Amino acid sequence: MNVVQQSINRFSSFLGDIGDRFSYLLTDLGNMGIFLLFSLAGLFRRPFRLAELMKQVAFIGADSLVVIFFTALSSGMVLGLQGYYSLSKFGAEGLLGSAVSLTLIMELGPVLTALMVTGRAGSAMCAELGIMRISEQVDALECMAIDPFRYLISPKVAATLIAVPLLTAFFDVVGIFGGYLAGVKLMGVNGGAFYAGMEQSVTNHDLRLGIIKSFVFALLIVWICAGRGYFVQQIRGAGFGAESVSRITTQAVVLASISILIFDYLLTAILL
Amino acid sequence: MHSSTEPAVRFVEVVKTFGGADQCHRVLDQVSFSIPKGMTTVIAGGSGQGKSVILKLVLGLLRPDAGSILVGGQDVPKLGYKALQQVRMRFGVLFQGAALFDSLTVFENIALPLRERTRLDEGGIREKVEQTLDQLELGGHGQKYPAQLSGGMKKRVGLARALQLEPEIVLYDEPTTGLDPVMTREIYDLFARTQQRLGYTAIIVSHDIPQVFELADQIILLNRGELDVFGRVEEIAYSRKPFIREFAEKTMGLPTPGRI
Ligand SMILES: Nc1ncnc2c1ncn2[C@@H]1O[C@H](COP(=O)(O)OP(=O)(O)OP(=O)(O)O)[C@@H](O)[C@H]1O
Ligand SMILES: [Mg+2]
Numbered sequence: 001m002n003v004v005q006q007s008i009n010r011f012s013s014f015l016g017d018i019g020d021r022f023s024y025l026l027t028d029l030g031n032m033g034i035f036l037l038f039s040l041a042g043l044f045r046r047p048f049r050l051a052e053l054m055k056q057v058a059f060i061g062a063d064s065l066v067v068i069f070f071t072a073l074s075s076g077m078v079l080g081l082q083g084y085y086s087l088s089k090f091g092a093e094g095l096l097g098s099a100v101s102l103t104l105i106m107e108l109g110p111v112l113t114a115l116m117v118t119g120r121a122g123s124a125m126c127a128e129l130g131i132m133r134i135s136e137q138v139d140a141l142e143c144m145a146i147d148p149f150r151y152l153i154s155p156k157v158a159a160t161l162i163a164v165p166l167l168t169a170f171f172d173v174v175g176i177f178g179g180y181l182a183g184v185k186l187m188g189v190n191g192g193a194f195y196a197g198m199e200q201s202v203t204n205h206d207l208r209l210g211i212i213k214s215f216v217f218a219l220l221i222v223w224i225c226a227g228r229g230y231f232v233q234q235i236r237g238a239g240f241g242a243e244s245v246s247r248i249t250t251q252a253v254v255l256a257s258i259s260i261l262i263f264d265y266l267l268t269a270i271l272l
Numbered sequence: 273m274h275s276s277t278e279p280a281v282r283f284v285e286v287v288k289t290f291g292g293a294d295q296c297h298r299v300l301d302q303v304s305f306s307i308p309k310g311m312t313t314v315i316a317g318g319s320g321q322g323k324s325v326i327l328k329l330v331l332g333l334l335r336p337d338a339g340s341i342l343v344g345g346q347d348v349p350k351l352g353y354k355a356l357q358q359v360r361m362r363f364g365v366l367f368q369g370a371a372l373f374d375s376l377t378v379f380e381n382i383a384l385p386l387r388e389r390t391r392l393d394e395g396g397i398r399e400k401v402e403q404t405l406d407q408l409e410l411g412g413h414g415q416k417y418p419a420q421l422s423g424g425m426k427k428r429v430g431l432a433r434a435l436q437l438e439p440e441i442v443l444y445d446e447p448t449t450g451l452d453p454v455m456t457r458e459i460y461d462l463f464a465r466t467q468q469r470l471g472y473t474a475i476i477v478s479h480d481i482p483q484v485f486e487l488a489d490q491i492i493l494l495n496r497g498e499l500d501v502f503g504r505v506e507e508i509a510y511s512r513k514p515f516i517r518e519f520a521e522k523t524m525g526l527p528t529p530g531r532i
Contacts, residue, residue, distance in 0.1 A: 136371040139333050143365045144385050144437075145357040151388075
């Protein structure tokens, strides 16, 4: 075989490889799209699993309160200190309340809450579904003609959509309190000015942006984490058995976190 | 309408491969067979020959590369979601690994099909599940989780779950592996009794030879993608295929006439 022939062969196998990867990517995206549609449709399918929904809300929401509390308190306090430091350079300490609350409500609250929930509950969802898949529990459900979307996934979707916005609101409140502690109690900014600044600058539009973000992030978390776990056997390079579940879980957390950050930018750019 | 002699399940020239084009592994190579209604068919063959794959194909959990799989006249791989669910409702399935829901108790596992697919009230469900638990000597284990059970107990719970809805066709993938001889005997007696009572079609994958052959109305032997169907145990001994002769000698201790 001459050199020309060899390089042509290599080039065509390279093209084939690209085509192969591309078609895999399309299949994967298609699967994920269908997954999203089915799990949203499952929300409206009877019988509803209210007990399961409550359990999931408790797991995703209530059990995350401590983590969210400390994250919110520390980031709020840091914001208070740093805000004071920057603003005092211009003699504008009076704006601290408005700076802290706007940053928390529009940006840090939704994003940090979503990232914490991804790490705590998203990873658990992914692993749970992955294990159910590889131990044929999902197949068993399908064989009993029980829709796995309605039974397993939709309660998680609903619970995440309920819990994440509430956690975000909790984050905002605790964070603002942290900013107040640091700015007013530690650095001696006027407390009345702190509140007044907050009241004047935070509008419904800002609140709405925060709320929209938290819903979008919630959907991203449950879609990516549950979806990756559900398709664990169809994901290329995941391997098999317990190892595949652990790899997919890591992958899901990374993917969900990155998507949250990307969507954060997009939503801010579009809606601000 | 379907005639009464129509088989419960029919495979027509089914091909199933695994792996990509480069490392293709042909598990089933154009196999055809019928499973008659109301009878017991036993599928036997060495490990990795595709017995579990056949069951998954019947349920639409795997798709064949070619051929049709008819259940009650409907081609399973071509069915839409709703129709497939309708077909699956007719089956009771015991998976090889039992596939119990590990976050539910034994009781809840067995109760699940009743809760989801019937209108029985809580009292009715409790009564029915307790009765099955007793039948399978699982009384008192209802509140345990699958992780707290032995392999044989898991199998029995899986069996109980499969039978809750009194299915038309039951698929048992190695129902007795991990059970002691006494329990194995009892499970087969239970099969015989429940089949008499419910009249279902049974497809049993099993290595308990010759015990399971006592139940069999038909035996399917699987080897390297090929498949042979026998009406009676004795027929196996008269086969001319070397692998089947070997199988008969090794597993049943049957004299092979060809050798004499
Ligand atoms: N999901 C899968 N992906 C790739 N190969 C598979 C898959 N499922 C089964 N196989 C292959 O198909 C063949 C048949 O598998 P199957 O599980 O049906 O064996 P079996 O006859 O049930 O064996 P055993 O008695 O050990 O359970 C095996 O060689 C296996 O490697
Ligand atoms: Mg098997």
